[in-house]
Amino acid sequence: MYPSVNDAQRCSADGYLGPAPASGIPSTSPAQPYAPPLPYVTTTLRGQGQAGQWSTGLCHCCDDPANCFISCFCPCITFGQISEIADRGSSSCAGNGVIYGLLLMTGFACLxxxxxxxxxxxxxxxxxxxxxxxxxxxxxxxxxxxxEYRELKNRGFDMGIGWEANVDRRNRGVTAAPILARGMTR
Structure with missing residues (x-):
């Protein structure tokens, strides 16, 4: 069924090992030397935390009490901010917030x-x-x-200024608000 180690080690003078194993990639000629496929490379942007994990847990609302308060009493604001960043500026915070608020009254906002x-x-x-x-x-x-708000915030977005201002900040190289030194103290 599978070639033995000795068959795989056998090689002719031109480097041809025999027919290439089925890889799902069409080859132009069976007489070409077999070259193993290049490794599959992925590049993803990862923020804080381990690969593929959220930077904070679902029930860590106390990590940002101001946002927790706003999300409890007016979730359309938080949703609008999240959706503008997730849409990369193609929709507005206010527009998505209004749609969410209308859907909230019908019970379909979660969808x-x-x-x-x-x-x-x-x-x-x-x-x-x-x-x-x-x-x-x-x-x-x-x-x-x-x-979701904390995740975007932990990835460097200033949620209060929207997508365009965040892009402008990153283009200028500003990653955080400047720290002002206090005056001299005794």
């Missing part, structure tokens, strides 16, 4: 927001945890929004 959680996970190669996106938003909408 809308879970799509943005999926988009965010895809952009940053995050795992789908603790369960599927729709269930996370259906059962813990506020916690899910807070986690």
């Amino acid at each position: 809308y927001s879970c799509c943005y959680r999926s988009k965010l996970r895809g952009q940053y190669d995050l795992e789908e945890s603790p369960c599927v996106d729709c269930l996370v938003h259906f059962c813990c909408e506020t916690c899910a929004l807070c986690q």
Whole structure:
């Protein structure tokens, strides 16, 4: 079935080992020397935390109490900020916030927001945890929004200024707000 080690070690003068193993890649001629395929290389942007993991947990809302308060009493603001960054500026914070607010009154806001959680996970190669996106938003909408907000914030986005201002900051090389030194003290 498979060639033995001796068959694989046998080589002719021109380097041809015999027919190439089936790789799913069409070859132009069976007489060409077999070259192993190049390794598959992926490049992804990873932020803080381990590869594929969220930087904070779903129930770590106390890490950012101001955002937790806003997400509890007016989740459309938090959702609008998240969606503008996830859409990379193609939609506005206010527009998505209004749509979310209208859907919130009908009870379907979790379906809308879970799509943005999926988009965010895809952009940053995050795992789908603790369960599927729709269930996370259906059962813990506020916690899910807070986690997504913290994730973007931990990846260097200033959530209050929107996509365009964040891009402008990164282009200028500003990664954080300047630290002002206090005057002389005795």
